[in-house]
Amino acid sequence: MNRMLGAIEPVTVIEPEGAFNIPVWLMIIKVVGIFVLLVVIVIFTIWFERRVVGRMQNRIGPNRTGPFGLLQTLMDGIKLALKEEIFPKAADKIVYIIAPVLSAVMAFAAWAVIPLGPEVSMFGYRTPLQLADFPVALLYVLAIASIGIYGVVLAGWSSGSTYPLLGGLRSSAQMISYELSMSLSFVAVFLLAGTMSTSGIVDAQQKLWFAVLLLPSFMVYATSMVAETNRAPFDLAEAESELTGGFHTEYSSLKFAMFFLGEYINMVTVSAVATTIFLGGWRAPWPISLWDSANTGWYPLIWFLIKVFLFIFVFIWLRGTLPRFRYDQFMHFGWKVLIPVSILWILIIACIGGLHADGVIANLDAWAVGAGVLLTVLLLTLAGHATKRRLRRGIRGHPIPQRFDPYSDGFPVPPLPGQIAGRSAAAGREEGDTHV
Template identity: 55%
Template sequence: MNGLAQDPTLSDFGQDPWWLILIKVLFAFVFGLVGTLLGVWFERRVVGRMQVRPGPNQAGPFGLLQTLADGLKMAFKEDILPKASDKVVYFFAPTISVICAVTALSVIPFGPMVSIFGTRTPLQVTDVPVAVLVLLACSSMGVYGLVLGGWASGSTYPLLGGLRSTAQVISYEIALGLSVVGVFMTAGTMSTSGIVAAQSGGDRVTSIAGFDLYAPGWYAILLLPSFIIFFIAAVAETNRAPFDLPEAESELVAGYMTEYSSLKFALFMLSEYVAMVTMSAVTVTLFLGGWRAPWPISIWDGANSGWWPMLWFMGKVIALVFVFVWLRGTLPRLRYDQFMRFGWKVLLPINLLWILALGGIRVTSGWERNDRLVAIGIPVAILLAVVIFWPSRRQQPTPTLQEQVDTRPPGSFPLPPMDLQVPPSPRAKRAVAEREPAQVGPATDDKEV
């Protein structure tokens, strides 16, 4: 079952027998399903630890069977169908999200070339020259399940949650796609197996701005801005906190899945956690070296051969899932305008500037050293001069109330005089009269009257 270390190429795919393809497809599906079961348990335990409470600890060892028990209970609950719903779309919407999330796992490399029952094959279902575009397409198509589920429910809160999902994907899908451009430019391919092979590292030197620098294998280090933006956009794509606005309990009850129950509600939960595991696997593939062993494990000659790489891959995925959970237990939900402003006015401009800078570095890589220093130094100097000498915008003092009245345009609605005193209410007069007896004059004797 072991084999020599070898990076798979596109020619290695499409040669497997049908039974081996079936095993790979089944493995990818089971990986997503088991990842969901363990992910829910992992999240509840980690968040419980952060909040100084035990979390699930009764069903099975360490509470491992709690998620399985919850899933079985959810499957046998009463399935409620809203009267105003579109029954066909309402039924199929959760399956769309699950299928898109699981399909993305088909182009994720889990390891190198290995031998399975005497057949040499890559630990990957398939690969195509535009595999990363397949990942982006699956991520974009998954939102259709949320939008259609919210619309087909025939209720206000699910519809608002579905519309929020649409706006969220449009806003952050652009940043997600642009952050991968740096990976394409550096690796020279859009094949996932080729990107992993390009991050081998340790045996090459990269020349940047005329200086020879050791290039670490992981693009998370070499392309740090792209990595940070990609992961932030991935959190938003999966509707995880602090970007869980389509499910905001304080505003939308439960968002797009408010009217769902029983097994269809479980499918929506399954799609969310499968998407979280899938995006973690995509991030590992594009930026964290894929299945390659991290340093110092990579010093061992057999670290990247046989079945060991699958262990390193799983470890990296678990580490990123922990970051997802960490964010949920730490950060509060963003306000909607803050969320949109962050995507359009922060992530998008930074991404474009980074791609421009990276393209300039690659274009000048063949120039002489002095020419490169001049080409890079002049824009940097101009940028610093603009930042230093840009006229500061001092905040104008707030005018007083009298100044605001005096500067009102002609024809405005008339205002009462500023010294106008509001008379006390009759109720206040009666209260004062009850506390202080009225003085009506000198006392008189009833007999004299």
């Protein structure tokens, strides 16, 4: 890269690249290591999701294959790979094959810039637990995500069938809309960290996590990351009850497996990005950080994975709890709530930063935390008021009764908005069951 540089003057390397000056074979080991780590995490996550959702639905979940059913995913994967490959007659063959490959490869690629730990010694070299780092690493994550959307869109288009096309359209609109609010939530982080490199952002959180410092950004990101991965309650692109399988309806065997893999890696990726930019990355959380060697050697990998799995658990929790959004409500939420809120918050944090630079404000952190909490409380109060007002107005002029009657008008009915299904509801449901 410095071939033409000789004539001007020797420039010292600007990027935090010195630590990455390692031989090619070590680079390859790192690549293989990340690949294996991701595949194992995905296999574990699928099992974890089925077990946790099972518990939440009063079932047990897979528990037969291997200890605690841990090998179930592996078996399912083998079965999936041995299934018949189907090409629809109307499919555009080349694009039809490219789409799942694009989806899976891009999911892996984003992990190149995620810092998994500090400098460790590997085979005699001191090197960070990160494949590559450059000044615009987070923009790279966004770029890779935007290429990954092509996989979904092209799958929908190339299948040559209606449901996939609708699913592809939906997900492209969804991912583009929520990528906006996602990148806007990054901006406040860039402003405070003063860098776009992932390792730089982790370093900037030595004192305080950005989740505390930039609470509104964190909440916007946490919402849009669920939408960006097409997960419940935002899984409109593959709404089973409306679109069969959405964009992957026509896919089978390994090509379907690639979509499946890509989707789960994406879930892990957005969790890892959230960990990196909001939860201090690989840095140990407070009580553990008192221990001197908590942030050295290979230990940080443990803290990092724990934080990532915390997010994954929330993903699963959401799936087990919330019903799917209606499409127009979902779009309204993205464009009319998340994006304006993000822009307002960026303005506020830029003003605070500017005043701090001018010396008007002494304690930047306190002001940022205060403003963030204030804005969050204000918005949640407004949302609560809007809901209450709507409930007071009732449905078509009929006010909603406070008490929930599970047999209103002689039919078993679910609770109306604002009503709480208490003991009487559970009793009613059991009674209903005995009739069947």
